[in-house]
Amino acid sequence: MGVVPLKEIVDRAMAERYGVAAINIVNDLTLESVLAAAVERRSPVIVQTSVKTVRSIRADVLIAMWKAMTAGIEVPVSLHLDHCPDRAVITECLAKGWNSVLFDASLLPVEENLRQTIEVVAEARAHGAHVEGEIEAIKGVEDDVGSDEDSRRQSLETSVRFVETSGVDVFAPSIGNAHGVYSATPHLDGQRVSDIVAATGVPIALHGGTGLTDEQFTDLISRGCAKVNVSTALKVTYMTSNLAFLRQAEENDKWDPPSLFKHVAADVTAMAAGYIDRFGSAGRAW
Ligand code: 13P
Numbered sequence: 605m606g607v608v609p610l611k612e613i614v615d616r617a618m619a620e621r622y623g624v625a626a627i628n629i630v631n632d633l634t635l636e637s638v639l640a641a642a643v644e645r646r647s648p649v650i651v652q653t654s655v656k657t658v659r660s661i662r663a664d665v666l667i668a669m670w671k672a673m674t675a676g677i678e679v680p681v682s683l684h685l686d687h688c689p690d691r692a693v694i695t696e697c698l699a700k701g702w703n704s705v706l707f708d709a710s711l712l713p714v715e716e717n718l719r720q721t722i723e724v725v726a727e728a729r730a731h732g733a734h735v736e737g738e739i740e741a742i743k744g745v746e747d748d749v750g751s752d753e754d755s756r757r758q759s760l761e762t763s764v765r766f767v768e769t770s771g772v773d774v775f776a777p778s779i780g781n782a783h784g785v786y787s788a789t790p791h792l793d794g795q796r797v798s799d800i801v802a803a804t805g806v807p808i809a810l811h812g813g814t815g816l817t818d819e820q821f822t823d824l825i826s827r828g829c830a831k832v833n834v835s836t837a838l839k840v841t842y843m844t845s846n847l848a849f850l851r852q853a854e855e856n857d858k859w860d861p862p863s864l865f866k867h868v869a870a871d872v873t874a875m876a877a878g879y880i881d882r883f884g885s886a887g888r889a890w
Contacts, residue, residue: 605680605890607670610704610734611773613648613682616890617830618807623821623883626650626809627876628686628747628835630657632669634842637869639673639681641876645886648680649876650831654747655688658697667700679889684736686833687749694724704734706776706809708749710741714762721770736831737772739763742811744783746835760799767804774809774831775800781812784836792820794827801828809833813879814840821882832883837875845871 642649807830814836
């Protein structure tokens with residue numbers, strides 16, 4: 605199927621009530637490994653880049669990698685810019701070919717957030733791209749963006765007005781979820797997801813996927829969380845897999861980089877395939 609607009613992926617997932625893994629990659633190896641998992645499981649997948657990753661690798665290099673690695677791919681895939689408060693980075697990524705962006709103006713007053721989100725939606729549309737919006741910061745710092753403070757939740761009325769007036773394609777409410785590693789299983793407000801979906805029909809992005817239970821995923825996906833974000837799990841898998849291999853390499857005094865890459869890629873692919881299976885999107889490629 606190949607590269608498709610974000611809306612095509614999330615609208616189908618929402619209608620059929622499965623979740624699509626939206627996985628933050630950090631380099632070429634993790635990008636290739638996540639795509640390999642989607643192909644292996646015959647699943648749609650959303651690949652995400654944080655602003656930190658865009659800055660560390662550069663947008664032109666990332667998009668060249670994306671185009672090369674998705675050429676001829678047989679499952680639906682989409683490239684998304686995660687939490688971005690910086691309009692210049694949004695403009696650059698949209699111009700270069702990202703399929704969607706999360707404009708994160710959650711630290712601004714809702715009215716100013718709405719005013720700017722309307723502009724970002726118009727900018728995205730000019731590129732055939734889509735927009736995720738949020739009006740409450742998701743707790744936890746993710747690649748230097750965010751805060752460890754709980755943010756104030758807005759009323760249902762404010763959320764619905766934001767979604768309807770801004771024209772965002774996906775909405776990310778705060779429901780007790782957080783980025784990073786949970787110290788205990790969080791209490792999530794699934795009713796809030798159901799209420800927003802009932803009022804707007806817009807697919808919901810569930811942030812902070814790492815560490816949630818299968819029951820939480822199943823419940824929230826059935827309520828309309830069509831996009832499920834996972835970042836920390838990839839970072840942990842990537843780093844610990846490298847560490848395990850390098851410890852062994854040191855012990856054996858055997859230093860072969862391609863063997864390291866193969867080992868880490870297999871672990872990252874297995875991690876991504878595990879989430880795809882848990883979210884119910886395996887076999888859903890069209
Ligand atoms: P985790 O880092 O908790 O997996 O959350 C990912 C996320 O929500 C990215 O926006």
